[in-house]
Amino acid sequence: MNSRREFLKLAMAGSTAAVAAPTAASAQAKPKRWGMLVDLRKCIGCQACTVACTIENDVPEGQHRTAVPVYELDGPDGPSQAVLPRLCNHCDEPPCIPVCPVNATFKTDEGAVVVEAEQCVACGYCVQACPYEARFINHKTGVADKCTFCVHRTSVGLLPACVETCVGNARVFGDLNDPESDIRKLMAQHETKGLRPEFKTGPNVYYIGLDDRLASTVAVGGGARDLRQGLETPAHGEV
Amino acid sequence: MPAVDLMSFDHEAVWRPWAVAYFLLVGTGAGAALLLAYARLVRVAEAKGALIVAASFALASGLPLLADLHQPARFMHFYSGAAPGSIMWWGSWFLPLFIGSTLLLAFMTGRRGNAPMCAGERTLTMIVGVLALCILGYTAGEMSVVSARPVWNTLGFPVVLILTA
Amino acid sequence: MTISRRGVLQGATALGAAGAAFWGFAETGKNFYQGVLGTAKAKGIAGGALPPEYKVDPSSGEVILNPDQRVGYTMCMGCTSVCGIRVRVDKASGDILRATGNPYSPLSTNPHIPYDTPIKDAITGLSAYGEQGLPGRSTACGRGNAAIAKQNSKERILKPMKRVGERGSGQWKEISWDQLIEETVEGGDLFGEGHVEGLRAIRDLKTPLDPENPEYGPKANQLVVIPVFKNGRLMMAARFAKMAYGTRNFVGHRSYCGLSMRAGYAAMLDNLKKQPHLKPDYRHAKYMLFIGTAPGNAGNPYKLQGTLMGAARGRDGVKYAVVDPVLTNSQNHAFGKDNTWVPIRPGTDGALVMGMIRWIMENERYDAKFLAQPSGAAAKAAGEASWSNATHLVIDDPEHPKGGSFLRQGMVTADLDEDAQKAPMCLDAETGELSPAKGRPATLFHQGTVRLLDGSTVPVATSLSLLRREALRKTLAEYSVDCGVPEERIISLARDFTSVGKQAAADCHGGTMHTAGFYTAYAIVMLNALVGNLNAKGGTTAGGGRFKDVQKGPRYNLLAFPGKVKVKGVDAGRGGFAYEKTSEFKRLVAEGKNPYPAQAPWHSFTQPMGAQWLTSVLEGYPYKAKAVITWSSNPVYGVAGMENDIKEKIKDTKRLPLFIAIDPFINETSRFADYIVPDRVFYEAWGWASAWGGVPTKVSTARWPVVDCQTGTTPDGRHMDMDNFFIDVAKRMGLPGFGDKAIPDADGNLHPLHRSEDFWMRAGANVAFDGGAVPESDDTDMAITGVDRIRADLESTLKPDEWRRVAYVYNRGGRYEDAAKTYKGETFARSYKKGIQVWNETVGTARNSMTGKKFVGCPTWQAPSFADGTKVDKAFPPDLWSFRVVSTKSQLRSSSTGGNPYLDDLKLSNAIAINTVDAEQLSIKTGDWINVISPSNRISGQALVRQGIARGAIGIEHGYGHRELGARTHKIGNVILEGHSNRGLGTNSNDLGYTDPTSQRPVLLADPVVGSIARQALPARIEKMS
Structure with missing residues (x-):
């Protein structure tokens, strides 16, 4: 079947060969440089991205390539509700890459930080090195895992799963090298910030409306994490 | 008032107890090797006890380290390419050299019994001592360069690590 | 972000426990073994990612399909919003791979694509080609994404079961x-x-x-x-x-669910039978007030409201306030000062709103021009998009036999025809004379007397005068005390609401499910009348309705049959x-x-x-x-x-x-x-749904089996389901409307009803032909969407000129009117025609069955009460019962989502939220286990201490505390269906509900006027568990 062969060719390009196979368009123009913008004003914290990513990338239970923590912040007019979609920042200076002892992780030509699964020894050094807690050793695959900007989709003309299903249209994915891209235009119109600037990692995930209290380690005075830790304590209710 | 997390996500510790076991074992081994080298350098003693400790701990340290790799069968990947930017890669060379040289030294010392040390053995002792320093240096450096972990990324941390070793 | 230092510490502690060593090496051995054998799962750089369903050429936009997958469009039921979704299926296994939005559906896309967009172009529109998929994205929410786990759930019942033990014993046989x-x-x-x-x-x-x-x-x-x-x-x-x-x-x-809201709107919209309701025009409103509803956090349509709230926060000049005992994701920190959360005592929103109405009346901030139009004709002449009965005269004497009714022309003028007799009376705005409501403006406020034909004199007042009287019954200070919202806040809400003309909208929903529910909802929605926003762009809309499906349509009538x-x-x-x-x-x-x-x-x-x-x-x-x-x-x-x-x-x-x-x-x-x-x-199911509200254009969402049904089959090969159960019961009983001659077509010929397809595909024919037939689908499109799997059924069930058109509709997951048809100038194209009832005669003439007293026919403030009018606060005084419990809607959970692994992964349990100050007084910290005691019951759970909940309120997120849905063990024949205790974690606030103590026979606590069940504002106490 012809279409099958044609499709497979493309799917292949999406996985192993993505580094060596720039897309037709970028061959002529400036190469693409992927980035993401999250307009926090639009995020409703529905976790569609979280679940879609889990399903699309077969991420095991208890692990996430992207997720949306929700915080209640104090303020002069009372408390308010803050959401913070998080994922790999696909940094310009990714601290996770140089520490890898086996050269299993690298940046693609489009700027996505990825892990070559067969090369990874899963020593966990990159997990330790990431200031964003964006990496983990995948319980199913047994190797270092992280957001790939859905490289298998973005390399075949599709959008990342989290972007496709973002209910608030808060996540904008695009080419940072293209001044006409939606992401660039939004960045030109709004002040944007990245997470943990003190690490000078050059993150390529930008936020509109990011409170400084969320930009670095969040001072948390209690909440869902405490609840989880105390969940098992007394037996309760009839089940 | 600090924030309340209404929705949060846990991150499990990636380095399991094995890593700690490794750091302890290899640290003890390297510490013993240093003592051994020092003792032999200043010729105060044969320091066979230190050698036994160094050799056995060095040998033992390999196991938990392998155990902490989630893909232990791929340990050869360390040697199939060069990653000089990674302290761990350096460590992957130091460790077998240290284990090997310490074992060789133990073998040599054991075989000669109470006979005097030959020049080769003395040189090897110094090599073991240098490698022990490399081990301590790399383990401390490995953790302290990780700026993502605030406790580790302090000037004092390598010192503490070496001292405790 | 939070950085875990636990790793190091844990490691140090665990070192002491050398016993763990053995386990660790076993794990290493396994890893080693897998590594050697090459069974590690991931290859390449994409991890365990699924192969893409299609590919879109970045330079041409051309779509190349993955022959191993298909993507069909159907309807989601992760909650009750019934959104259109696209479902990606692995052809070989038949498993659902993922679900996202249907770009043709206005419930999932903003704006949805034109209906005649070719199937392949729709795919391109979702892709990165030309960045089309960013504005064009069509989404599913977290729950909608997660819901795919239902289909393959081990807990599914696939064969008929009969109990073998006593009821509820969990013993069954197939x-x-x-x-x-x-x-x-x-x-x-x-x-x-x-x-x-x-x-x-x-x-x-x-x-x-x-x-x-x-x-x-x-x-x-x-x-x-x-x-x-x-x-x-x-x-x-x-x-x-x-x-x-x-x-x-x-x-x-x-x-x-939401009867208070529906009844409140129904009373205002003059249709108590069908209970239509309004939604704000999120796309153009400048000020929105949400009371007892939290768009973006909950509500219906949950997802579309979330999308539109996101868009609104991205527009200049939009402000809104959310009045709710609990702070939710409806309020957004990054949006800053333009969205405020107004904490309020549970059950007292009515006081706040009547306070607002009082201020609006006293300061004449209402839209007098709109309110003065006593009929559709007058509104049209005045250029208004809707009209009201604000000026109609009501017989203002509860003792009078006609008390609460409108003064009608037949009561004051003799010898009229039937229609003229019924005409409501008002005072002409210009002449001041008593006249039937016609095409001219009328006087807003009037209280006086009228001599009836029988010579008697009755007091009358305009609807608006009666509303004003109810609003003025209490001072602003008293309203403020009742609801716990400062006077200045009440005034600022009223001022903001009346500062942007018709581009203001107020809405409510489940927060009004308490024992003051009806009047609270009626008052909230009445705010819309005071700014005259019905049918106005930026105001409110009753929705665009649906294409005909089961009702008498162009092809069939599925609601009429011989012997009905x-x-x-x-x-x-x-x-x-x-x-x-x-x-x-x-x-x-x-x-x-x-x-x-x-x-x-x-x-x-x-x-x-x-x-x-x-x-x-x-x-x-x-x-x-x-x-x-x-x-x-x-x-x-x-x-x-x-x-x-x-x-x-x-x-x-x-x-x-x-x-x-x-x-x-x-x-x-x-x-x-x-x-x-x-x-x-x-x-797996068949059906035709529509938006409950919030979509201003026509919506008919198709449900059809995009994957094979998993249930067992009947002896004649149909899948066991609700449809076939009712069909087979009806046929065995010989009931009308089922069997060989059951469904009349437009020519009166009768068609059979033996299986689901007979019914729902014919409904599809109505959809495909209503208001002009859709084109016929070709074979290629059917192959792309998987509709070719039901082609044989379509061909054998429908007529030759129908089946390809119905396939065209199934290809698109329904039929949707184009977004371009939303507005006509400054009003909604599909407008609501009936007049707004500032006074509702049906309400105003009905009696409370417990007291015999007539109800007030317009919004008013009555504190939460039992059926006989006794105040809840009197029976359960706040000094003993210092809390009021509210059920808060979850973004992730519905009552039916229990046991979904993707959702459990995010949040396995809920908590009992209380205010920081209350917690301090009770020495309670987050994570402490506490008992919540209501008049009927007690529940135990963990406290969550936060500022984002009103003082005196207890907030419990709905969807937890299950006793079934996988939480309990069942025995089916000899098979044990093991229950999992972690499926039942958390609490269900409904367990705190109780029966009305003033009713002789048991009745669940409910609103005294319309009977909506009270799940909000339940009295309670808190005890710390030792």
Whole structure:
């Protein structure tokens, strides 16, 4: 079947060969440089991205390539509700890459930080090195895992799963090298910030409306994490 | 008032107890090797006890380290390419050299019994001592360069690590 | 972000425990082994990612399909919003890979693509090609993404089951389809407990079920059918229960979900029967006020409101406020000062709103031009998009026989034709003369007297005067004390709301499900009338409706058939029937006794009260049921106080002889069933749904099996489900409307109804032809969407000129009017025609069945009260019962999502939220285990201490605290279906609900006016567990 062969060719390009196979368009123009913008004003914290990513990338239970923590912040007019979609920042200076002892992780030509699964020894050094807690050793695959900007989709003309299903249209994915891209235009119109600037990692995930209290380690005075830790304590209710 | 997390996500510790076991074992081994080298350098003693400790701990340290790799069968990947930017890669060379040289030294010392040390053995002792320093240096450096972990990324941390070793 | 230092510490501690070593090496051995054998799963750089479903060429936009997958468009039922979704399926395994939005559906896309967009172009529009997929994205929410786990769930019921132990014991055996049909229809000694009447014997359409109270209707009413919400399949169940079987007792879940809101809107929109409701025009409103609703956090349509709220926050000049005891994601920190959260005491929103109305009246901030138009004609002449009865004169004397009614022309002028007699009267704005409401403006405020034809004089007042009088009954300070919102805040809300003309909108929903619910909702929605925003761009819309499906359409009529029964009698929940019309009332009057209070409340102008049915029929007032059928419905979990009231009674087979549940899962209600009939999950089912609200254009969402149904098959090869159960029961009983000659087409020819497809595909033909036929689909598109899988059924069921058009509709997951048809100038193209009822005559002339007093016909503030008017705060004084519990809607959970692994992964349990100051007084910290004690029950859970909840409120997120849906072990034959204790974590605030202490016969606590069940503002105390 012809279409099958044609499709497979493309799917292949999406996985192993993505580094060596720039897309037709970028061959002529400036190469693409992927980035993401999250307009926090639009995020409703529905976790569609979280679940879609889990399903699309077969991420095991208890692990996430992207997720949306929700915080209640104090303020002069009372408390308010803050959401913070998080994922790999696909940094310009990714601290996770140089520490890898086996050269299993690298940046693609489009700027996505990825892990070559067969090369990874899963020593966990990159997990330790990431200031964003964006990496983990995948319980199913047994190797270092992280957001790939859905490289298998973005390399075949599709959008990342989290972007496709973002209910608030808060996540904008695009080419940072293209001044006409939606992401660039939004960045030109709004002040944007990245997470943990003190690490000078050059993150390529930008936020509109990011409170400084969320930009670095969040001072948390209690909440869902405490609840989880105390969940098992007394037996309760009839089940 | 600090924030309340209404929705949060846990991150499990990636380095399991094995890593700690490794750091302890290899640290003890390297510490013993240093003592051994020092003792032999200043010729105060044969320091066979230190050698036994160094050799056995060095040998033992390999196991938990392998155990902490989630893909232990791929340990050869360390040697199939060069990653000089990674302290761990350096460590992957130091460790077998240290284990090997310490074992060789133990073998040599054991075989000669109470006979005097030959020049080769003395040189090897110094090599073991240098490698022990490399081990301590790399383990401390490995953790302290990780700026993502605030406790580790302090000037004092390598010192503490070496001292405790 | 939070950085975990636990790793290092944990490691250090664990080192001491050298015993762990063995386990660790076992793990290493396994890893080693897998590594050596190359069984590690991930290859390449994409991890375990799925192969993409298609590829889009970045330079041409051309779509290349993945031949191993297909993407079909159908309807989601992760919650009740019934969004259009695209479902990606692996062809080889038949498994669902992922679900996202349908770009043709306005419930999932903003704006949705034109309906005639070719299938492949729709795919391009979702892709990165030209960045089309960013504005064009079509989404599913977290729950909608997660819902795919339902289909392959191990807990699914795939074969008919019959209980073998006592009811609720969890002991079952599988039976054949034929045995199921035979036993439920014919009855017999089914459980070795004595004779049980079957459905055949119960269907008696002639004999009254109670000769003393003939108005209760025939014995057939003793079959009570409690279905799921309007999910697109409801009409098949309705066809069976009402039209063919002939029971009065068939209704949706509205009375326990959002009846207060629906009744409040219904009273204002002059349609208490159908209960339409409004939604803000999120796209153009400049100021929005949400009270007891939290768009973006919950509500219906949940996802679309979330998308539109996101868009609104991205626009300049938009402000909104959310009044809610609990801070939710409706409020957004990054949006800054333009969205505020107004904490309020549970159950007291009515005080806040009447305070706002008072300020608006006193400061004349209402839209006088709009309110002065007494008719549609006047509004048209004045350029208004809607009209109201603000100027109509009401007979303002509760003792007068016509008190609460409008003054009509026939009462003051003789010799008029019938129409003219009915005309409501007002005072002409220019002349001041008494005149029928016509094409000219009328006087807004007037209180005086009018001489009637019989010579008597009656006091009259305009509707608006009466509203003003109600608003002025209390001072702003008093309103402020009642609701706990400072006066300045009330004023600023009123000022903001009246500062942007018609581009302001107010909405409410489930937060009004308390014992002051009706008037609260009526007051909130009345704010819209005061700014005259109905049908206005940036105001409110009643929605665009749907294409004809089951009703009489261009091709078929699925609601009419020879022998169709017209149901009669009183609803088992005493809804929609006046107590004063009952035999009981008349007997008491004849005996010279005071007929009030009734034994339990009756609600004359509400709709049938499904939420009270189980309570009522198990009690036997008004009457007992002989059989109950629930379908995908879970009132025991979802109705506050239900479980406490019925959990023992329902086990008594004398109270309820037969209980059949149709459900894909065992839930808290079906656990008590005698039989469980397997059913399709939504990806596998047939149906036609529409938006409940919020979409200003026509919506008809298709449901069709985008994956194969997993349930067992009947002897003739159909999948076991709700449709086929009712069809086979009906055929065995010989009921009308089923079998060979059942469905009339437009020419009057009768077509068969033997299986789901016979019904739903013909409904599809109506959709495809309504308002102009859609084009025919070609084979290629059908292959892309997987509609080719049902091609044979389409061809054999439908007519030659129909089937390819219906395929065209299925290809697109429904039929959707183009977004370009939303507005006509400054108004909505599909506008609501009836007038706004500032005073509702039906409400204003009805009586409280417990006190005999007439209700007020316009919004007013009545604090939460029991049925007889006793204030809840009096019975449960706040110094002893210092908290009021609210059920807060979850973004992730619905009552039916229990046990979904993707959702459990995000949040396994809920908590009991209390305010920081309250917690301090009780020495409670986050994570402490506490008891919440209500008048009926106690629940235990972990405290979550936060500022984002009002003082004195307890907030409990809905969707947790399950006892079933995988939480409890069942035995089916010899197979053990193991329960998991972590499925039942958390608490269900409905467990705190209780029965009304002022009612002689048990009735779940409800709003005194319309009977909406009170799940909000339940009195409670907190105790710290030691």
